[in-house]
Amino acid sequence: MKAVIFGVTGQDGSYLSEFLLEKGYKVIGVSRRASTDNTERLKGVLDNPQFTFMEGDVTDYISVSRIINDTQPDEVYNLAAQSHVQTSFNEPIHTWRTDAEGPLNVLESVRRHAHNAKFYQASTSEMYGKTVDPDGYQRETTALSPQSPYAIAKVAAHHKVGLYRDAYGIFACSGILFNHESERRGEKFVSRKITKWVAEFKNHLNDGGDDAVFPKLRLGNLDAARDWGYAPDYVEAMWMMMQEEKPDDFVIATGISRTVRDFLRMAFSYIDIEDWEKYVVIDPKFYRDAEVKFLHGDANKAKEKLGWTPKTPLSEMVKRMIDADIKTLQCSNPIPS
Secondary structure, X not given: OEEEEEOOOOHHHHXXXXXXXXXXXXXXXXXXXXOOOOOHHHOOOOOOOOEEEEEOOOOOHHHHHHHHHHHOOOEEEEOOOOOOHHHHHHOHHHXXXXXXXXXXXXXHHHHHHOOOOEEEEXXXXXXXXXXXXXXXXXXXXXXXXXXXXXXXXXXXHHHHHHXXXXXXXXXXXXXXXXXXEOOOOOOOOHXXXXXXXXXXXXXXXXXXXXXXXXXXXXXXXXXOEEOOEEHHHHHHHHHHHHOOOOXXXXXXXXXXXXXXXXXXXXXXXXXXXXXXXXXXXXXXXXXXXXXXXXXXXXXXHHHHHHOOOOXXXXXXXXXXXXXXXXXXXXXXXXXXX
Protein backbone atom coordinates (compact mmCIF):
# COMPACT_ATOMS: atom_id res chain seq x y z
CA MET A 1 0.00 0.00 0.00
CA LYS A 2 1.12 3.52 -0.80
CA ALA A 3 -0.05 6.67 0.99
CA VAL A 4 0.53 10.37 0.37
CA ILE A 5 0.35 12.64 3.41
CA PHE A 6 0.00 16.38 2.77
CA GLY A 7 1.10 18.36 5.82
CA VAL A 8 3.49 15.64 6.92
CA THR A 9 5.69 17.87 9.11
CA GLY A 10 2.89 18.69 11.53
CA GLN A 11 1.98 16.86 14.72
CA ASP A 12 -0.55 14.54 13.08
CA GLY A 13 1.47 14.05 9.91
CA SER A 14 4.48 12.79 11.83
CA TYR A 15 2.47 10.34 13.93
CA LEU A 16 0.51 9.13 10.91
CA SER A 17 3.76 8.52 9.02
CA GLU A 18 5.07 6.34 11.83
CA PHE A 19 1.76 4.50 12.11
CA LEU A 20 1.51 3.72 8.39
CA LEU A 21 5.14 2.64 8.13
CA GLU A 22 4.54 0.18 10.95
CA LYS A 23 1.61 -1.16 8.89
CA GLY A 24 3.97 -1.81 5.98
CA TYR A 25 2.96 1.17 3.84
CA LYS A 26 5.18 3.12 1.51
CA VAL A 27 4.70 6.71 2.65
CA ILE A 28 5.21 9.87 0.60
CA GLY A 29 5.25 12.84 2.94
CA VAL A 30 4.59 16.26 1.42
CA SER A 31 5.30 19.66 2.91
CA ARG A 32 5.63 23.12 1.42
CA ARG A 33 9.11 24.53 0.91
CA ALA A 34 10.50 26.25 4.00
CA SER A 35 13.52 28.50 4.44
CA THR A 36 14.48 26.62 7.61
CA ASP A 37 14.47 22.93 8.45
CA ASN A 38 10.98 21.94 9.58
CA THR A 39 11.45 18.16 9.69
CA GLU A 40 12.21 17.84 13.42
CA ARG A 41 9.06 15.81 14.05
CA LEU A 42 10.06 13.39 11.27
CA LYS A 43 13.46 12.44 12.63
CA GLY A 44 12.19 8.93 13.36
CA VAL A 45 11.16 8.23 9.75
CA LEU A 46 13.45 10.24 7.46
CA ASP A 47 15.95 7.38 7.19
CA ASN A 48 13.28 4.73 6.62
CA PRO A 49 13.63 3.40 3.03
CA GLN A 50 9.84 3.21 2.79
CA PHE A 51 9.50 6.94 3.48
CA THR A 52 9.95 9.65 0.84
CA PHE A 53 9.88 13.36 1.63
CA MET A 54 8.67 15.69 -1.12
CA GLU A 55 8.13 19.43 -1.40
CA GLY A 56 4.67 20.51 -2.46
CA ASP A 57 2.10 23.17 -1.68
CA VAL A 58 -1.62 22.38 -1.43
CA THR A 59 -2.43 25.92 -2.55
CA ASP A 60 -0.73 25.18 -5.90
CA TYR A 61 -2.93 22.88 -8.01
CA ILE A 62 -0.11 22.11 -10.45
CA SER A 63 2.13 20.98 -7.60
CA VAL A 64 -0.55 18.80 -6.03
CA SER A 65 -1.66 17.35 -9.37
CA ARG A 66 1.90 16.38 -10.26
CA ILE A 67 2.45 14.61 -6.95
CA ILE A 68 -0.79 12.60 -7.18
CA ASN A 69 -0.21 11.71 -10.85
CA ASP A 70 3.42 10.69 -10.32
CA THR A 71 2.92 8.64 -7.15
CA GLN A 72 -0.45 6.98 -7.89
CA PRO A 73 -1.26 6.41 -4.21
CA ASP A 74 -3.82 4.06 -2.68
CA GLU A 75 -4.61 6.53 0.09
CA VAL A 76 -4.31 10.32 0.34
CA TYR A 77 -4.43 12.13 3.68
CA ASN A 78 -4.83 15.91 3.65
CA LEU A 79 -3.56 17.22 6.98
CA ALA A 80 -2.10 20.43 5.53
CA ALA A 81 -3.61 23.49 7.18
CA GLN A 82 -3.12 26.82 8.84
CA SER A 83 -4.45 25.35 12.06
CA HIS A 84 -4.21 28.10 14.66
CA VAL A 85 -7.56 29.79 15.28
CA GLN A 86 -6.26 33.18 16.43
CA THR A 87 -3.79 33.34 13.54
CA SER A 88 -6.71 32.91 11.14
CA PHE A 89 -8.13 36.25 12.30
CA ASN A 90 -4.82 37.91 11.45
CA GLU A 91 -4.31 35.98 8.20
CA PRO A 92 -7.78 35.14 6.84
CA ILE A 93 -6.78 35.04 3.16
CA HIS A 94 -3.84 32.72 3.76
CA THR A 95 -6.07 30.55 5.94
CA TRP A 96 -8.75 30.33 3.24
CA ARG A 97 -6.25 29.42 0.55
CA THR A 98 -4.67 26.69 2.62
CA ASP A 99 -7.70 25.29 4.47
CA ALA A 100 -10.43 25.66 1.82
CA GLU A 101 -8.75 25.84 -1.58
CA GLY A 102 -6.02 23.38 -0.59
CA PRO A 103 -8.38 20.43 0.00
CA LEU A 104 -10.18 21.23 -3.25
CA ASN A 105 -6.87 21.03 -5.13
CA VAL A 106 -6.17 17.62 -3.60
CA LEU A 107 -9.68 16.30 -4.25
CA GLU A 108 -9.63 17.45 -7.86
CA SER A 109 -6.19 15.91 -8.37
CA VAL A 110 -7.44 12.60 -6.98
CA ARG A 111 -10.51 12.76 -9.21
CA ARG A 112 -8.47 13.38 -12.34
CA HIS A 113 -5.37 11.27 -11.75
CA ALA A 114 -6.09 8.60 -9.11
CA HIS A 115 -9.84 8.09 -9.04
CA ASN A 116 -9.61 4.84 -7.09
CA ALA A 117 -7.50 6.33 -4.31
CA LYS A 118 -9.13 6.90 -0.94
CA PHE A 119 -9.10 10.45 0.42
CA TYR A 120 -9.10 11.66 4.02
CA GLN A 121 -9.76 15.27 5.04
CA ALA A 122 -8.84 16.66 8.45
CA SER A 123 -11.99 18.43 9.58
CA THR A 124 -12.26 20.00 13.02
CA SER A 125 -14.58 20.42 15.99
CA GLU A 126 -14.15 24.20 15.57
CA MET A 127 -16.75 23.89 12.77
CA TYR A 128 -19.47 23.56 15.44
CA GLY A 129 -18.76 26.96 16.95
CA LYS A 130 -21.51 27.74 19.45
CA THR A 131 -23.82 24.89 18.41
CA VAL A 132 -24.42 22.09 20.89
CA ASP A 133 -27.12 19.41 20.79
CA PRO A 134 -29.70 19.41 23.63
CA ASP A 135 -27.89 16.58 25.42
CA GLY A 136 -24.67 18.62 25.62
CA TYR A 137 -22.74 16.84 22.86
CA GLN A 138 -21.62 17.60 19.32
CA ARG A 139 -21.81 14.81 16.77
CA GLU A 140 -21.87 14.20 13.01
CA THR A 141 -25.45 15.54 12.72
CA THR A 142 -24.93 18.68 14.83
CA ALA A 143 -25.41 21.91 12.89
CA LEU A 144 -22.21 23.72 11.93
CA SER A 145 -21.80 27.32 13.10
CA PRO A 146 -18.18 28.40 12.48
CA GLN A 147 -16.86 31.31 14.57
CA SER A 148 -13.48 32.02 12.95
CA PRO A 149 -11.89 32.29 9.49
CA TYR A 150 -10.22 28.95 10.26
CA ALA A 151 -13.52 27.23 11.04
CA ILE A 152 -15.26 28.78 8.01
CA ALA A 153 -12.55 27.48 5.68
CA LYS A 154 -12.76 24.05 7.28
CA VAL A 155 -16.55 23.97 6.84
CA ALA A 156 -16.13 24.76 3.14
CA ALA A 157 -13.63 21.90 2.77
CA HIS A 158 -15.89 19.57 4.75
CA HIS A 159 -18.77 20.20 2.35
CA LYS A 160 -16.49 19.72 -0.65
CA VAL A 161 -15.59 16.26 0.64
CA GLY A 162 -19.28 15.35 0.73
CA LEU A 163 -19.78 16.73 -2.77
CA TYR A 164 -16.88 14.76 -4.27
CA ARG A 165 -18.11 11.64 -2.52
CA ASP A 166 -21.69 12.00 -3.76
CA ALA A 167 -21.23 13.65 -7.16
CA TYR A 168 -17.99 12.07 -8.38
CA GLY A 169 -17.97 8.73 -6.59
CA ILE A 170 -14.65 9.40 -4.83
CA PHE A 171 -13.94 7.51 -1.63
CA ALA A 172 -13.74 10.70 0.43
CA CYS A 173 -14.18 10.92 4.19
CA SER A 174 -13.72 13.55 6.88
CA GLY A 175 -12.51 13.05 10.40
CA ILE A 176 -14.13 15.65 12.65
CA LEU A 177 -11.36 15.58 15.21
CA PHE A 178 -11.77 17.34 18.52
CA ASN A 179 -8.69 18.85 20.18
CA HIS A 180 -5.84 16.38 20.25
CA GLU A 181 -2.48 17.16 21.77
CA SER A 182 0.92 15.55 22.27
CA GLU A 183 4.58 16.18 22.90
CA ARG A 184 4.76 17.37 19.27
CA ARG A 185 2.04 20.02 19.55
CA GLY A 186 2.99 23.49 18.33
CA GLU A 187 3.94 25.96 21.04
CA LYS A 188 1.23 28.47 20.05
CA PHE A 189 -1.49 26.09 21.25
CA VAL A 190 -2.63 26.53 24.84
CA SER A 191 -1.94 22.93 25.85
CA ARG A 192 1.71 23.05 24.83
CA LYS A 193 2.11 26.61 26.08
CA ILE A 194 1.09 25.35 29.52
CA THR A 195 3.23 22.20 29.57
CA LYS A 196 6.31 24.00 28.32
CA TRP A 197 5.95 26.74 30.93
CA VAL A 198 5.44 24.17 33.67
CA ALA A 199 8.53 22.26 32.49
CA GLU A 200 10.62 25.45 32.48
CA PHE A 201 9.33 26.33 35.94
CA LYS A 202 10.12 22.85 37.25
CA ASN A 203 13.67 23.04 35.93
CA HIS A 204 14.02 26.53 37.44
CA LEU A 205 12.99 25.25 40.87
CA ASN A 206 15.23 22.19 40.58
CA ASP A 207 18.16 24.52 39.90
CA GLY A 208 17.42 26.38 43.12
CA GLY A 209 15.65 29.30 41.47
CA ASP A 210 13.27 31.64 43.27
CA ASP A 211 9.66 31.12 42.15
CA ALA A 212 8.89 34.81 42.84
CA VAL A 213 11.18 36.03 40.04
CA PHE A 214 10.05 33.56 37.40
CA PRO A 215 7.88 35.17 34.67
CA LYS A 216 4.18 34.40 35.07
CA LEU A 217 2.24 32.18 32.67
CA ARG A 218 -0.01 34.49 30.64
CA LEU A 219 -3.26 33.01 29.30
CA GLY A 220 -6.72 34.03 28.14
CA ASN A 221 -10.07 32.45 29.01
CA LEU A 222 -9.52 29.72 31.60
CA ASP A 223 -13.17 28.65 31.44
CA ALA A 224 -13.08 27.64 27.77
CA ALA A 225 -13.90 23.91 27.68
CA ARG A 226 -12.38 21.43 25.24
CA ASP A 227 -12.60 17.71 24.59
CA TRP A 228 -8.90 16.87 24.68
CA GLY A 229 -7.41 13.62 23.36
CA TYR A 230 -3.98 12.21 22.53
CA ALA A 231 -2.83 12.66 18.92
CA PRO A 232 -1.37 9.14 18.36
CA ASP A 233 -4.77 7.66 19.27
CA TYR A 234 -6.46 9.96 16.77
CA VAL A 235 -4.26 9.16 13.77
CA GLU A 236 -5.22 5.52 14.21
CA ALA A 237 -8.84 6.61 13.76
CA MET A 238 -7.90 8.34 10.48
CA TRP A 239 -6.53 5.08 9.13
CA MET A 240 -9.53 3.09 10.36
CA MET A 241 -11.89 5.38 8.43
CA MET A 242 -9.95 4.64 5.27
CA GLN A 243 -10.35 0.87 5.73
CA GLU A 244 -14.14 1.03 5.59
CA GLU A 245 -15.98 -0.36 2.57
CA LYS A 246 -17.95 2.86 2.15
CA PRO A 247 -16.69 6.38 2.94
CA ASP A 248 -18.28 8.33 5.75
CA ASP A 249 -17.56 11.14 8.21
CA PHE A 250 -16.77 10.48 11.86
CA VAL A 251 -16.42 12.50 15.03
CA ILE A 252 -13.28 11.53 16.94
CA ALA A 253 -13.34 12.61 20.58
CA THR A 254 -13.02 11.36 24.15
CA GLY A 255 -16.52 12.35 25.22
CA ILE A 256 -15.09 14.25 28.21
CA SER A 257 -14.94 18.05 28.22
CA ARG A 258 -12.48 19.85 30.48
CA THR A 259 -11.68 23.54 30.92
CA VAL A 260 -8.32 25.21 30.50
CA ARG A 261 -8.46 25.61 34.27
CA ASP A 262 -8.71 21.82 34.62
CA PHE A 263 -5.72 21.38 32.31
CA LEU A 264 -3.72 23.84 34.42
CA ARG A 265 -4.65 22.03 37.62
CA MET A 266 -3.44 18.70 36.18
CA ALA A 267 -0.20 20.18 34.87
CA PHE A 268 0.74 21.94 38.12
CA SER A 269 -0.32 18.96 40.21
CA TYR A 270 2.17 16.82 38.29
CA ILE A 271 4.99 19.00 39.65
CA ASP A 272 3.42 18.99 43.11
CA ILE A 273 2.02 22.52 43.07
CA GLU A 274 -1.59 23.01 44.13
CA ASP A 275 -1.75 26.82 44.50
CA TRP A 276 -1.15 27.33 40.78
CA GLU A 277 -3.33 30.44 40.47
CA LYS A 278 -0.58 32.72 41.78
CA TYR A 279 1.64 31.79 38.83
CA VAL A 280 -0.97 32.56 36.15
CA VAL A 281 -1.96 35.97 34.76
CA ILE A 282 -5.12 36.52 32.70
CA ASP A 283 -4.12 38.59 29.69
CA PRO A 284 -6.96 40.01 27.53
CA LYS A 285 -4.79 39.85 24.41
CA PHE A 286 -5.15 36.06 24.46
CA TYR A 287 -8.93 36.15 24.26
CA ARG A 288 -10.27 35.18 20.84
CA ASP A 289 -12.22 37.65 18.73
CA ALA A 290 -15.14 35.18 18.62
CA GLU A 291 -14.73 32.69 21.44
CA VAL A 292 -15.84 29.07 21.12
CA LYS A 293 -16.56 28.36 24.77
CA PHE A 294 -17.53 24.69 24.76
CA LEU A 295 -16.62 21.59 22.74
CA HIS A 296 -17.81 18.11 23.74
CA GLY A 297 -17.72 15.28 21.22
CA ASP A 298 -19.87 12.17 20.84
CA ALA A 299 -17.72 9.49 19.14
CA ASN A 300 -20.26 6.67 19.45
CA LYS A 301 -20.49 6.32 15.67
CA ALA A 302 -16.73 5.74 15.46
CA LYS A 303 -16.94 3.25 18.32
CA GLU A 304 -19.78 1.30 16.74
CA LYS A 305 -18.67 1.33 13.09
CA LEU A 306 -14.87 1.51 13.36
CA GLY A 307 -14.32 -0.09 16.74
CA TRP A 308 -12.30 2.98 17.77
CA THR A 309 -12.02 4.26 21.33
CA PRO A 310 -9.45 6.64 22.87
CA LYS A 311 -6.73 4.87 24.83
CA THR A 312 -4.88 7.67 26.66
CA PRO A 313 -6.44 9.59 29.59
CA LEU A 314 -5.93 13.35 29.70
CA SER A 315 -3.89 13.15 32.90
CA GLU A 316 -1.46 10.71 31.27
CA MET A 317 -1.18 12.90 28.18
CA VAL A 318 -0.36 15.94 30.31
CA LYS A 319 2.36 13.99 32.12
CA ARG A 320 3.91 12.84 28.85
CA MET A 321 3.92 16.37 27.47
CA ILE A 322 5.56 17.83 30.57
CA ASP A 323 8.15 15.03 30.76
CA ALA A 324 9.04 15.57 27.10
CA ASP A 325 9.37 19.34 27.59
CA ILE A 326 11.54 18.87 30.67
CA LYS A 327 13.81 16.51 28.74
CA THR A 328 14.00 18.85 25.73
CA LEU A 329 14.83 21.84 27.90
CA GLN A 330 17.53 19.93 29.79
CA CYS A 331 19.12 18.84 26.50
CA SER A 332 19.09 22.38 25.12
CA ASN A 333 20.49 23.79 28.39
CA PRO A 334 22.79 21.07 29.75
CA ILE A 335 24.20 21.43 33.25
CA PRO A 336 27.87 22.51 32.99
CA SER A 337 30.35 19.79 33.94
